[in-house]
Amino acid sequence: MEIKERIREFIVENCLFGDTSVDLTDDTALLDTGIIDSTGVIELVLFISENFGLEVPAEDMLPENFNSIARLHAYLEQRVSVS
Amino acid sequence: MNTTDYLLEHAQDQCIALIDGDRTYTYGQLHTLIHSMVYVLHVHGVGLQDRVGIFGANSWFWVVAYLATLKLGAVAVPFSPAVRPPQLRVMQQRVKCRVVCGLEAHLTPPVRAVFADLAVITPTQLESACLEAPAPPANVACPPDMLAALMLTSGTTAQARAVCVTHGNIQANTDSIIESLDIAADDRMMVVLPFHYCFGTSLLHTHLRMGASLVLASNTILIEVVLNEIEAYQCTSLAGVPSIYQMLLRNSTFPRRSMPSLRTFQQAGGKLQSVLIAELAALRPQARIFVMYGQTEATARLACLPAELLHTKPGSIGRGLPGVELRVINADGVDVQPGEVGQIVARGGNITLGYLDEPEATALSFVDGALYTGDMATVDADGFIYIVDRQKDFIKSLGHRVSSYEIEACVMTVPQVVAAAAVGVPDPLLGEAIRLFVTLQPGTQLATETILDQCRRNLPRYMVPREVRVLDQMPMNQQGKILKTALREME
Numbered sequence: 001m002e003i004k005e006r007i008r009e010f011i012v013e014n015c016l017f018g019d020t021s022v023d024l025t026d027d028t029a030l031l032d033t034g035i036i037d038s039t040g041v042i043e044l045v046l047f048i049s050e051n052f053g054l055e056v057p058a059e060d061m062l063p064e065n066f067n068s069i070a071r072l073h074a075y076l077e078q079r080v081s082v083s
Numbered sequence: 084m085n086t087t088d089y090l091l092e093h094a095q096d097q098c099i100a101l102i103d104g105d106r107t108y109t110y111g112q113l114h115t116l117i118h119s120m121v122y123v124l125h126v127h128g129v130g131l132q133d134r135v136g137i138f139g140a141n142s143w144f145w146v147v148a149y150l151a152t153l154k155l156g157a158v159a160v161p162f163s164p165a166v167r168p169p170q171l172r173v174m175q176q177r178v179k180c181r182v183v184c185g186l187e188a189h190l191t192p193p194v195r196a197v198f199a200d201l202a203v204i205t206p207t208q209l210e211s212a213c214l215e216a217p218a219p220p221a222n223v224a225c226p227p228d229m230l231a232a233l234m235l236t237s238g239t240t241a242q243a244r245a246v247c248v249t250h251g252n253i254q255a256n257t258d259s260i261i262e263s264l265d266i267a268a269d270d271r272m273m274v275v276l277p278f279h280y281c282f283g284t285s286l287l288h289t290h291l292r293m294g295a296s297l298v299l300a301s302n303t304i305l306i307e308v309v310l311n312e313i314e315a316y317q318c319t320s321l322a323g324v325p326s327i328y329q330m331l332l333r334n335s336t337f338p339r340r341s342m343p344s345l346r347t348f349q350q351a352g353g354k355l356q357s358v359l360i361a362e363l364a365a366l367r368p369q370a371r372i373f374v375m376y377g378q379t380e381a382t383a384r385l386a387c388l389p390a391e392l393l394h395t396k397p398g399s400i401g402r403g404l405p406g407v408e409l410r411v412i413n414a415d416g417v418d419v420q421p422g423e424v425g426q427i428v429a430r431g432g433n434i435t436l437g438y439l440d441e442p443e444a445t446a447l448s449f450v451d452g453a454l455y456t457g458d459m460a461t462v463d464a465d466g467f468i469y470i471v472d473r474q475k476d477f478i479k480s481l482g483h484r485v486s487s488y489e490i491e492a493c494v495m496t497v498p499q500v501v502a503a504a505a506v507g508v509p510d511p512l513l514g515e516a517i518r519l520f521v522t523l524q525p526g527t528q529l530a531t532e533t534i535l536d537q538c539r540r541n542l543p544r545y546m547v548p549r550e551v552r553v554l555d556q557m558p559m560n561q562q563g564k565i566l567k568t569a570l571r572e573m574e
Contacts, residue, residue, distance in 0.1 A: 031304055032188070034164070038304045042556050045525045055526035058335045061305050 003052075004073045010047050011069070015040045026070040031063055041066070054079050085225045086250045087117065087154035090257075090291040098268070100291065102298040102316055103143040110294065113147070119212040120151035126212075127182050127202045131156045131223065132230060136180035136198065138162045139189030141278050141299045144206050146287065148184035149278070153250070156223035159232040160245070161279035168193045174243040177439065178233050227251025227432075233439055234281055236379050244444075246379045247436040255432025256382035257288040259404035263387045264349065264373055270295040271344075273318040275303050275327060282351055285383035286322055306335045310342070317344040324352030325359075326502065326563035332362050333501045334524050351375035351384065353564050354470060354488065356495040357397050364393060376400035376470065380454055382433040385409060386468060399467040400460075407431035411460045411468060421464045424471055427456040476567070478507035479514045481545040487567075490548065493541050494519065494534055499527040502557050504565045505548060519548035520570050522557055529553075 001009075008024060015035050016022055022035070030036040036044065044066070045056045054076070065075040094100065096111030108116070129135060135152040137145055137159060145161075152159040160178045162171065175197060184204040185194075195203065225231070231253055233245040260266070272290050274297050276283035290297050298316045302308040306327075313321065323331070328350060331337045348363065348370055355374070364372055372393050377384035386409055388401030403409035410418055411425040419425040434454045437445030448455050460470045471486075478485040487505040494503040501522045507515030519538075523529055531551035538547045558569035 031302060036304070037165075038556075041304055042525065046555055049526060059307060061307050062311075063302060063305065063308060066305065 003076055004069055006051065007069050007072050007076075010044070011035065014043055014047075024069070026073075027068050029067055030069075031067050036066070044072075048076065052076055052080065084250070084254065085154060085156070085223055086231055086253050087150045088222070089250075089254050090150070090288060093268075093292065094294045098294055099296045101143055101146060102296065103141075104299075104301050106143055108143055113150075115213070116143075116147045116209065117150045117154060120147050120209055121154050122215075123204055123208050123212045124151055124155055124157065124182065127204065129155060129157050129182055132158055133182075134158045134160050134178055134180045134233065136160045136162055136175070136178070136183035136201075137279075138183055138185035138194065138198075139164050140303075141274060141283070142186055142189075143299070144184070144186055144209070145278055147209070148204070149287075153225075153231055154223065156225055156229065158230050160235070161232070161284070162235065163277065163279045164189055168197050170243070171197045174235055174245075177243040178235070178245055225250040227254070228436075230436070232284075234284075234379050235279070244441070245439040247439055248382055249436060252382040252433050252435050253288060255406060256285065256384060256404075257292050259406045259431075259433065260285060260289050260384055260387075261293060262405045263389070264289070264347070266290065266293050266295060268294045270320055270347070271316065271318045272297045272320045272322065273300060273309060273313050273316075274298060275300045275309055275321070275323060277303075281379045281383040282322065282324070282377065285377075306330050306337075310335060310337055310340060313342060313345055314340070319344055320347040320349070321345060322349035322351075324563040325350070325355040326557075326559065326565075328355050328359055328363065329502050332359055332366075333498070338366055346370050348372045349375060351377055354398075356492050358492065358495050360393065360397070374400060376458075376468075378454070378456055378458075380435055380437075380448060380456070381407075381429055381431075382435060385427075385429050385433075385456075388467070392467075396463075396465075396467045399463070399469050402466055402468060403429070403431070407433060409468065411462050419462060422461055424459050424461055427458045427460050427468065427470075429454045429456060478505065478517055480507065480517055481514070483543075483545045485517065485546050490517065490519065490538065490542065490546055493538055494521060496541075497529070497534055497537050499523050499529045500534070502565065504557060504567060504570055506567055506571045508571065510549070516549040517546070518570075519551045520554050520557065520573075521551065522554050 048054050048056055094110035098110055100110045100113045101108040135157050137148045149159050160180050182202045182204055183198045187205050229250050230247055231250045232248040234248055236244045266289050272286050274286055278284050298318055300309045371390035373390055374388040375384050376386040385407055386400045386403055388399050408430040410428050412428055413419050413425040430453050437449045458470055460468050462468055476487045478487055490505040491503040494500055504520045506518055508518050510516035534551050558566040560566055
């Protein structure tokens with residue numbers, strides 16, 4: 001499955017509790033809208049670690065990396081290519 | 084005196100009051116916005132002592148709606164945006180707001196459905212009112228015993244509880260806090276705490292009163308954003324509950340940053356482990372760190388440990404604020420001797436009227452103008468107060484009465500641990516067995532044996548947990564306090 005789809009699936013399941021009625025596009029703001037809350041951030045970091053083998057350092061936990069599926073995707077691509 | 088007039092009394096029009104993202108508001112601009120908002124509320128039929136709901140996370144509009152409500156002599160009712168619609172409905176049934184104010188982005192369809200029969204006021208109405216340039220409203224006099232706000236407390240029950248705060252309460256508590264923390268016009272507070280929580284509201288009150296400025300964190304979920312904004316806006320002060328300091332010290336880049344502007348820290352809302360206070364003090368030797376204690380029932384705050392006594396009186400919440408009489412009394416109503424445990428009882432201008440429409444509950448905690456806090460404490464020979472664990476925080480293990488706090492303090496000395504909570508679970512042999520829950524820094528691999536070893540080396544055998552469980556996240560209430568009841572119920 002494509003990275004974006006895996007992230008989307010994770011968010012729908014864990015942050016929206018399976019509610020597929022929410023229009024979740026690649027650019028939907030995840031933090032500003034409360035889709036991802038403080039628990040969600042921690043779950044997301046664990047998800048990234050377990051599924052992509054990447055540890056997210058504290059300094060990377062920023063909206064530019066986390067605020068949309070597109071941004072998460074770009075962040076993961078860049079991290080994967082570096083390692 | 085009207086609380087809004089009191090709060091803005093010393094403000095200089097050209098000075099910055101608020102920074103909210105890319106918007107900066109001077110005190111002059113704030114005055115104009117409040118003036119227009121008073122007009123909008125008035126047009127919507129809000130009069131003396133009518134209740135005005137303010138919904139949502141911190142924003143410039145929250146501040147304007149709050150101050151305009153008080154200016155009109157109406158009653159502000161802040162709602163937490165974290166509350167789910169069913170609970171919000173229970174709260175609204177209790178407080179019966181006449182209108183509700185909020186940003187469009189915060190008022191989602193399920194939230195609007197709760198307030199379906201009320202007028203909803205958003206910045207759109209405010210902007211059109213600014214154009215209409217209404218005549219200035221008459222000054223509304225507010226005697227000290229007039230209701231100013233209904234503060235919803237964080238109870239975990241399905242019942243909503245609202246504390247009745249008067250104009251006199253807010254002004255008395257604001258004066259006390261300013262005096263004990265020495266807040267000045269050149270202070271700039273980074274606000275992470277929500278304004279619907281009394282600790283957050285007190286930051287707003289004290290800094291406006293001194294003509295200082297407040298920066299509203301654009302993101303309270305990601306601590307790095309908060310740290311970047313402290314640097315960008317040169318904030319001088321930060322206030323937080325224990326969970327914020329745990330994250331700051333154990334799970335952020337804060338220890339690696341110099342942040343020279345930051346010179347004052349306020350901590351309240353529960354006991355922060357001494358090891359973390361020591362870490363903070365070691366990282367920021369020049370900073371003033373104030374440990375405080377309070378309750379919504381006392382407007383916000385009751386006690387403060389002066390920064391210069393942080394190391395001489397570790398673990399203490401200090402003494403009563405100026406204007407607050409704090410006593411620790413035993414079951415006979417007599418002040419305790421040093422070392423003896425009793426209940427903290429408070430008197431002062433900040434003690435609120437009690438709970439809205441709950442005379443029995445009010446009579447239990449508010450007796451002849453004194454607040455019986457329900458918090459147990461000891462005093463030392465110099466009169467400094469130390470909170471002891473609440474009754475339910477003791478674990479009965481192998482016949483010993485074990486303080487969960489001491490176990491947690493020991494576990495927190497392991498640097499990879501972000502938060503720790505010990506609870507007792509029924510055990511046929513031990514009476515209660517100690518079960519410890521921890522959260523760890525993301526990406527750390529730490530064997531539970533390492534934590535147990537730390538306990539075995541430092542604690543008597545009866546205090547060593549039987550079991551350690553690693554959680555992704557502690558169950559917490561909206562104020563960031565760990566919910567031990569939820570931990571006890573975990574299978």
